[in-house]
Amino acid sequence: MFARPDILLAIALLGVVSMLCRFGGFFLMRYVAITPRVDAWLRAMPVALVGAIIGPVAVKGGPPEWLGLAAAVGLMRWTGNEFIACAVAIAGVAGARLVLS
Amino acid sequence: MAARRPGPPFTLHGIWSGAVAGLTLLPGVAMYGVAFGIMADVARLSALEAVLFSAWVYAGGAQMATLQAWADPVPLVAVCLTALAMNARYVLLGAALRPWLAGLPPHQTYTSLFFMGDGNWALSLREHGEGRSDVGFLLGSGVVMWATWVATTAAGHVFGQVLGNPERFGVDFMLPAFFAAMAAAFVRKLHDAWPLLAGIAVAVVVERLVAGPWYIIAGALAGSFVGMVGHVRKA
Numbered sequence: 001m002f003a004r005p006d007i008l009l010a011i012a013l014l015g016v017v018s019m020l021c022r023f024g025g026f027f028l029m030r031y032v033a034i035t036p037r038v039d040a041w042l043r044a045m046p047v048a049l050v051g052a053i054i055g056p057v058a059v060k061g062g063p064p065e066w067l068g069l070a071a072a073v074g075l076m077r078w079t080g081n082e083f084i085a086c087a088v089a090i091a092g093v094a095g096a097r098l099v100l101s
Numbered sequence: 102m103a104a105r106r107p108g109p110p111f112t113l114h115g116i117w118s119g120a121v122a123g124l125t126l127l128p129g130v131a132m133y134g135v136a137f138g139i140m141a142d143v144a145r146l147s148a149l150e151a152v153l154f155s156a157w158v159y160a161g162g163a164q165m166a167t168l169q170a171w172a173d174p175v176p177l178v179a180v181c182l183t184a185l186a187m188n189a190r191y192v193l194l195g196a197a198l199r200p201w202l203a204g205l206p207p208h209q210t211y212t213s214l215f216f217m218g219d220g221n222w223a224l225s226l227r228e229h230g231e232g233r234s235d236v237g238f239l240l241g242s243g244v245v246m247w248a249t250w251v252a253t254t255a256a257g258h259v260f261g262q263v264l265g266n267p268e269r270f271g272v273d274f275m276l277p278a279f280f281a282a283m284a285a286a287f288v289r290k291l292h293d294a295w296p297l298l299a300g301i302a303v304a305v306v307v308e309r310l311v312a313g314p315w316y317i318i319a320g321a322l323a324g325s326f327v328g329m330v331g332h333v334r335k336a
Contacts, residue, residue: 002147003150003153007150009177010177010180013181014181014184015157018158018160018184021190022188022191022215023195023214024192026195026198026199034196037329037332038329040332041329042193042325044328044329045321045324046186046187047296047297048186048320049183049324050280051296052303052304052324053166053280054277054284054301055300055301055304055320057277059305065277068277069277072281073285075282076285076286082282082283085282086136089278089281090272090274090275091271093274094271094274
């Protein structure tokens with residue numbers, strides 16, 4: 001068991017960021033209302049971030065990665081179950097790599 | 102100032118009933134916790150670092166997203182902005198609790214908010230909507246989620262070490278797989294794919310042009326603005 005000081009610093013800061021978000025909405029509502037515009041902006045943020053993460057993965061990856069991403073999205077839409085979607089996608093990537101390499 | 106409005110109740114009984122109701126959320130939390138533990142191991146975090154990460158930051162999506170931006174040395178500004186973008190939705194969750202929690206002493210309010218996650222927030226709002234106003238429910242359901250999150254992170258890290266070579270089992274693909282599934286779920290909830298598509302397009306371009314994890318921030322900003330503009334157009 002060990003912990004690097006620079007990583008602990010990163011974790012400490014990330015925790016503060018997380019708390020600012022958790023406490024911020026409650027705290028600010030005392031002084032300002034969240035307008036529909038800000039609401040729409042904040043609501044769209046996570047999906048945009050998730051897209052930003054998977055976009056380059058898809059572009060840089062090969063057929064196994066494309067297959068995996070398609071499986072994850074398709075199964076999530078179809079079953080609505082994250083566990084099934086992710087497990088099949090990951091197994092699919094591992095299998096495709098085995099076959100294709 | 103008007104006389105202080107009496108706050109909502111906050112009792113041990115409420116905490117207990119929240120903890121019991123929160124049990125239904127635990128399988129989902131455990132799956133994400135194990136996945137994060139494995140991903141943290143792949144990112145070369147030690148077991149202690151992974152556990153402290155989960156205990157202190159306690160935000161599944163944000164923790165996974167920062168791992169995607171992780172490097173040695175850690176790009177502090179980029180990972181903090183990534184976590185900020187992923188956690189921005191908590192501002193809305195907290196704001197929605199204002200009418201219920203107003204008048205509660207700050208130590209009870211902020212302790213409850215520390216343990217707030219998407220799952221127990223929805224559960225608690227439903228509880229409140231059904232006329233039970235004990236805020237202990239929010240804390241109790243949050244604490245069982247938090248404890249499960251931390252414990253399963255540790256279990257996942259151990260499991261990751263046992264697995265060894267991550268590429269062989271496609272474990273390096275866990276993060277993209279989780280995010281792809283999340284994207285499908287988010288789009289369903291938002292009824293709008295444009296923020297997702299804008300995020301993808303901008304990130305792909307910026308990733309080519311700028312070294313480091315900045316493409317994540319650029320995509321998140323661009324996509325969320327598209328979401329805002331789309332809303333204004335519709336209104």
